[in-house]
Amino acid sequence: MSHIHRMPFGATVHGGGVDFALWAPSMDRIVLVHTPAGGAASSHAMQRSADGWHRLTLAEAGHGDSYAYRLPDGTTMPDPASRFNPQDVHGPSRIVDPGRFAWTDTAWRGRPWHEAVIYELHVGTFTEEGTFQAARERLGELAELGITAVELMPLADFPGARNWGYDGVLQFAPDASYGSPDDLKALVDTAHALGLMVLLDVVYNHFGPEGNYLHACCPEFFDAAQHTPWGSAINFGGPGSRTVRDFFIHNALYWVEEFHFDGLRMDAIHAIRDASPMHIVREIREALNAGPARERPVHLVLENDANQASLLARDGNGLPVAGTAQWNDDLHHAVHVLATGERDGYYADYADDAAAGFARALAEGFVYQGQPSAFRGGEPRGEPSTQLPSTAFVSYLQTHDQVGNRAFGERIHALGDPVLVRAALACVLLSPHVPMFFMGDEFAASSPFLYFCDFGPELASAVAEGRRAEFGRFAAFADEAARARIPDPNAAETFQASKLRWRERGTRAHFAHLCKVQQLLDVRHRLLVPHLAGALGAGSHGCEEGVIRVQWELSGKRLHLLANFGTQPAAEAAAPAGALLYSWGIVADAAGLQLERGAVHATLEDMAGG
Structure with a gap:
């Protein structure tokens, strides 16, 4: 085949x-x-x-x-x-x-989206070898844990031997530092044999700064009148744009058809300049629906800082008209403020009542649904999202962005209050959202994930200086000596430091965390997932002194979540109805539930006729 x-x-x-x-x-x-x-x-x-x-x-x-x-x-x-x-x-x-290439996955018909538990990984740092073959050998451990979808960070050929992938310039060529196209196909083939979906992160909003020859041979590919942080915008709407649009539509189809990927994650679509009657995201969805999605589910996940709920809308059959789901940075930002107390930059928008923001994100998806954002100078941000199913949101405690964009690449387990981090993880995994791990989250990896690249000398120097200057806006890096400690993105040691240390997985503290994750995922798959298909609309939520209550109506069930993110234990909380799914830090007495700080309590209640 x-x-x-x-x-x-x-x-x-x-x-x-x-x-x-x-x-x-x-x-x-x-x-x-x-x-x-x-x-x-x-x-x-x-x-x-x-x-x-x-x-x-x-x-x-x-x-x-x-x-x-x-x-x-x-x-x-x-x-x-x-x-x-x-x-x-x-x-x-x-x-x-x-x-x-001889495929063996002829029986593979994909998996429905509500079953997704995503694991984001960077091929170069996921294993010591940093290859498709080495990653393939680890897939069994992810499937055993309860992961159902692996999301690969971008693979489009980039300059040098190491890169996050967002500097790709050859959209159809898997980077050779990871292996051959057949090696990538073997990875996908093996994943399907294990019941794992494979998603690919694609970048359609810009090309990298080195090695893009399209400017030389085909300036029509770009719209000089439209500017982005990476230079002239890709021409999605001007003269000649039909061929440009077809280039990216074929790229989406290429990965799904030729490599048998189960879906794509589209990077930063808010940076795509497209005022066409049909946005390129919608046109890609239509092309997928007319092609490979006729035979198996094909998922389209968006990153969109604009919180455009309209791009996540469902049709009369409950199917997505464009995006299947969106990365939910609102939820992440609220959790990060809760767990770490940090309020710099965009975290300032979540600082007033982070627990209430987290509760709203769990119930409704977006925190910002049209209200002004102080970080954006008072500009309104987002669209109402209460009409969307909870599975339209991919939620997480961290991603490559939120870890790697820190000066020293620290993970939330190294930064946050461990009690609150544990509670937030349980809330995300027991919610109807689609949960996502960044590689190593499952065992609380100690390795950082730093920003790294491998540009030519002149560009390399500019990137290193620019990164250090960017952090100069923060008080912790106000003096030159502090900025000098920020790792050089182009140094091979920066890349090496970012590799997962798999031996940690078996040590006591890390193994205990791994077991907790596996327990929560087992509960999710056995008791929640069967009721997620077809569930529509937002949940309800409340928050008082850091104690959050959220409930969602699923197919035949009502899910209740109670958690204490306050500074003190909470007393006399009313016990939610239903069969117990999970409980930690709870003592029941005649007055109700006594919640320790970081307590989480989840129940599943039968609805009338359910």
Whole structure:
């Protein structure tokens, strides 16, 4: 069984050789440089059509050969739609015949979204080896724990040997530092055999600062009138945008069809400049629905600082019109303030009553649903989210962003009050939201996750200086000596320090945390998940002196959650109805429930007719 996504650009292998296609309307002439495996390079002029496509069929080309495009000014560049670039982003592309990989997951039909428990990982630091093969060997442990979906941080080929992935420039080429395309397919194939979905983080709002040759060969790919933090915006709405939109739509289909991914996480869609009648996110959803989603569930997860609930809306059949779910930073920020007391930056918006904010996020998804944000200068933020199902929100105590954007990459287990961190984790895992772990959360890993990259010397120096200057706004880094202690992102040691220390998993304190996580996930899968399908609308919530109460109506059940995030024990709390799911820090007496600080109590009540 093979999976092949056909697309109008790139190198396409067939019985008569290889078709090459590049869209470059500004170029009068493009030359293909072809190098067979073990042979000498040869040059071939491509045919230009009136609509700016340059095409060539080469009968002698085949799988494993290298090729590149030469521009009129002599610049030699890889294919923007390269399937593999083993010599990094400045080197030639390699022809890949995707039909050669033999899949074994023919019985795989995906999993419904309400069963998702996500594990976000960075391939390079998830294991000591930092490869697809090494990650594949760890998947069994995640499945045994109760994880049902692995989310890979971006894989699009980036400059150098190490990167978070958000500096990718070759959208179709898995970075060679992790292995070959077939190695990635083997990882997905193994995951499916274990019952794990695999999601991929994709970046459609910008290209990285090094190795993006599209500016040279195809300036039509960008809209100079629209600016982003990374320069000119990608052209999703101007002249020529149809081909640009198709590039990214095909990219989404490529990962889902050719690599059999179960869905995508779209990075920072608030930074996409698209005023078209149909936003690119919606068009990608429609393309997925018309293609692979006809045979299995395909999930689309958004990161969207604008809290646009409209992009998470459901149709008359309860299916998403665009995003399946959104990363819920509002919930994270409220939890972070609760557990650490930090109030700098965007945390200031959650500082007035973080417990109440956490309760609202659990019940309704977004904390900011249109009210003004002080951090954003009083601008209103967000849209009402109470009409959405709780499974439209992916919630967590930390992510790569919230850990790695700290100067020293500390995890919340190293920063927060352990009693409150434990309570918050139980609340998230016992809520109807889709929970997510950042790799190592499950055993309270001690390793940091730092910002790292591997740029050329000039850019590397600018990135290191810029990062230290950015932290200069904070009191803790006001003096130069403090800023100098911030790890250099380009140093190999920064990358090495960020690798998980798997040996910790078996030590006493870390193993105890792992067992608690496994207990909570077992409760979730056995008792909650069967009632999450079809549950619609927000829950109700309340908060008094740090004690939160939240309840949700599920399919035939009512879920109650009671937790004490106050500074003192709480007395005489009314006991919620229903069968006990989980309880910690609770003493029941004639007056009701006595809650220790950090107590959590969850019950599941039968509803009339349920």
